[in-house]
Each structure stands twice: as structure tokens, then as C-alpha cells.
Amino acid sequence: MNASLKSGKAGDKAAGGYRRLGPLPENHPPVKTGKVGVLLVNLGTPDGHDKKNMRKYLEEFLTDARVIEWPKLLWYPVLYGIVLNTRPKKSGAAYETIWNRELDESPLRTITRSQSEKLAAMLAKHEEVIVDWGMRYGNPSIASRLEALRAQGCERIVVFPLYPQYSAATTATVNDKAFEYLMQQRWMPAVRTVPPYHDDPVYIDALAVSIEQHLAKLGFEPEKVIASYHGIPVSYFNKGDPYHCHCQKTSRLLAERLGWKEGRLLTCFQSRFGPEEWLQPYTDETIGHLAKEGVKNLAVFNPGFVADCLETLEEIAGEGEEIFHENGGVNFTHIPCLNDSAGGMKVLETMVRRELSGWI
Structure with missing residues (x-):
């Protein structure tokens, strides 16, 4: 046995043969718990x-x-x-x-x-x-x-x-x-x-209410509404990432909650990076195609983001609107993220x- 562990004092026996720790230094900070x-x-x-x-x-x-x-x-x-x-x-x-x-x-x-x-x-x-x-x-x-x-x-x-x-x-x-x-x-x-929590009722309801309230304030009614999610490479999806399935389920439940006919709410993916193929359809390409096909009024929102950021404010509210107008669209609106709203x-x-x- 290591000599430092051997009992050499009567006081050590009460500790089962191990030396007792001395008092902690006076300047030792108190441990907070609870x-x-x-x-x-x-x-x-x-x-x-x-x-x-x-x-x-x-x-x-x-x-x-x-x-x-x-x-x-x-x-x-x-x-x-x-x-x-x-x-x-x-x-x-x-x-x-x-x-x-x-x-x-x-x-x-x-x-x-x-x-x-x-x-x-x-x-x-x-x-x-x-x-x-x-x-x-x-x-x-x-x-x-x-x-x-x-x-x-x-x-x-x-x-x-x-x-x-x-x-x-x-x-x-x-x-x-x-x-x-x-x-x-x-x-x-x-x-x-x-x-x-992509399919949680409180989340779906909060999205629906925010969309309804935003659209009610507009002077036009969007023919199409795009739910734009951040994309991931298709290779990640093929390896078993459930992200694509979660996004699709959010959109489906949201369309049902809003009572919209099939085809009004579109699911797209944005922010691709590098040479790989990413989840499609791509948001920017879809915005341009819709405008060219005669859609004059369009709304886009970002249900995968809990707070507005570069990808929502600059990429969608900024670039997205430019793409829509350049291709013949008239009225474009970006619906803010839920952010710190009550919902x-x-x-x-x-x-x-x-x-x-x-x-x-």
C-alpha cells in the first residue's frame, strides 16, 4: 500500500485508514447549489x-x-x-x-x-x-x-x-x-x-396566427405563399437526416391549420453553399419562376428560424423581393419570424x- 494511505494516527482509523482532509482555505469560494x-x-x-x-x-x-x-x-x-x-x-x-x-x-x-x-x-x-x-x-x-x-x-x-x-x-x-x-x-x-418541435400544435398555431395577422394588414392578397427553410445538402438527407421530413410536415400541418387549398403554400429551401446539390426546390429560383409565370402578389416567411437574421432579412426580404420584381412581380411581402412576439x-x-x- 502506498505509504501516504497507511494509517499512522488514531484519527486516521475513524476514516477507514485514509487521512482526513484538512479545512478548506479561508479564501475558498462558497459552492452555490440548488x-x-x-x-x-x-x-x-x-x-x-x-x-x-x-x-x-x-x-x-x-x-x-x-x-x-x-x-x-x-x-x-x-x-x-x-x-x-x-x-x-x-x-x-x-x-x-x-x-x-x-x-x-x-x-x-x-x-x-x-x-x-x-x-x-x-x-x-x-x-x-x-x-x-x-x-x-x-x-x-x-x-x-x-x-x-x-x-x-x-x-x-x-x-x-x-x-x-x-x-x-x-x-x-x-x-x-x-x-x-x-x-x-x-x-x-x-x-x-x-x-x-416542428409538429407541436402551439408552434403551428403561433405560425398560423402570425401569418393571418400579417396578411390581414396588406393591401393585396398573395396568390402564393412560400415557406422558405434553410437548406441542407441532399447527401445529408440521404444519410438519414430527418430535416426534410420535418420541414414538409410543418408545412402540411400549417396549411391545414390555415385552411388553405392545396398549392397555395409552397415549401422551398434557401441559403445553399458550395457545389453540392441541396434540397429543392430552391427559394430564389421559385420566386423568379412564379413571377415569370404571372404571379403578381407573393408572400414569403421562414418557419425554420425563430428569430430574424441575415438569411431572412437580407436574403429573403431584400434579395427575394428584388428577384420577384425583376421578373415581373408586383407586390412582395416578407412575414417576420416569430421573434420575441407574444406568440x-x-x-x-x-x-x-x-x-x-x-x-x-
Whole structure:
């Protein structure tokens, strides 16, 4: 037996032959316990739209093996040789058009913070609950916010990837990053992750109400309405990713809830990147085709995004409208995401309370 473990004093015998620990140092911080954390996590945002910040953000995003599944030997030369030398300037210019200049941040950060604050107020009667927010890419990082929750005494944490439809490139990578942090901790909190809610009645109803209210304020009636989801490569779908199925089910349930005839609501996919084939039909091409075919009034919304961001404000509300008008369309409207509206917050609260069951 190691000499350091042998009993040499009478006091050691009471400890079963092991030496007792002495008192902790006087400056040792007290350990806080008894709290329950909720961490809202969205995709991410650069800290600024300048080239340096854009490059840093894009590098973190595009080196995620869940996002780009190509072998590193093939992808990294392209990424570091071409993409990160050209795309930061282009993406930065796009971000600049939607930037929240008052707070000097992207709309996604502004809205996600507000969602966190409003959810905290909705759960305020549960004094043990602490609500926080973070980003998968950029700041505040998932690790930093989990550490902050632990420091406040959270022994149980609900991680909420803010994606109604599941994909390995979104929901799974958030969970990966959370558990990557937890793997480094000696004292690990109990953790629950919020599952996809693409077919949940409260989510479908919130979307329907937001659409009905928006269309009721227009001076025209759209002949077609596009539900535009972020795309993924077809190869990911072929490997078993359920994302396409989740999107189709959301659209089907929504059309039923709205009472629309078949063919009025179209499901499309946007934001493709690289040479691979992505889920179709493509949103931009569909907008152009509809205008050429004589559709004069069009509405587009983004049910896969819980907060307006670059892909909704610049790509759809901006570029989408330009494509429609250039091809003969007359009236175009973008229906905002649920954001921190009453309906959107009801969805988030419902999902969180469900996962907090038994903890509060």
C-alpha cells in the first residue's frame, strides 16, 4: 500500500485508514447549489461586420464537421485558400445592410437576448430558475454561458437549441458543443436537451396566427405563399437526416391549420453553399419562376428560424423581393419570424416548461 494511505494516527482509523482532509482555505469560494438553468442557443453571429470579425466567425462556422462533412484534406485547402479570403468581405457587406446600429450588433443577437429576458420574466415565480442565452458560433459562446450557469449554482440545466426542425447541422452541433464543455468538468450538472418541435400544435398555431395577422394588414392578397427553410445538402438527407421530413410536415400541418387549398403554400429551401446539390426546390429560383409565370402578389416567411437574421432579412426580404420584381412581380411581402412576439414567446415557454417538468 502506498505509504501516504497507511494509517499512522488514531484519527486516521475513524476514516477507514485514509487521512482526513484538512479545512478548506479561508479564501475558498462558497459552492452555490440548488438552481436550475435554461440556456437558449441560436446559430451564431459575428461581433462585427468588418473583415476581421467576419473571417473569425466564418472560420468557426465552416470548420464545424457537422456543417461541412467533406474530409478536411479536401475542404481545408478550399476553405483557407479561397473561401476565407473572399467570403468575409461579401458576407460583411450583407451584414452591414441589416446591422443594429444603435446597439452595434446583429439582429439575431438583439432578438435572442430579448427572448431570454422575456422567458426569464415568464418563469420569474420559480426563483430557482436562471435563464441565459448563447450562440453556437461567435459570442456569447455555449461554454461561457454554461460556466456562468454553474457558477450561479445550477445543478440542472436545460439546453434549448432554437431550431423547430431537427438537423445534425443545427440541433446536433449545439448539443455536441454543450457536452464538449461538460466532458471537461469534474462536477457535471444534470442536463436535458429540448427536442425538435416542428409538429407541436402551439408552434403551428403561433405560425398560423402570425401569418393571418400579417396578411390581414396588406393591401393585396398573395396568390402564393412560400415557406422558405434553410437548406441542407441532399447527401445529408440521404444519410438519414430527418430535416426534410420535418420541414414538409410543418408545412402540411400549417396549411391545414390555415385552411388553405392545396398549392397555395409552397415549401422551398434557401441559403445553399458550395457545389453540392441541396434540397429543392430552391427559394430564389421559385420566386423568379412564379413571377415569370404571372404571379403578381407573393408572400414569403421562414418557419425554420425563430428569430430574424441575415438569411431572412437580407436574403429573403431584400434579395427575394428584388428577384420577384425583376421578373415581373408586383407586390412582395416578407412575414417576420416569430421573434420575441407574444406568440413566439408562448412557443418557447411551452417547450421549456415541458423539459423542466419534475425539476421545478
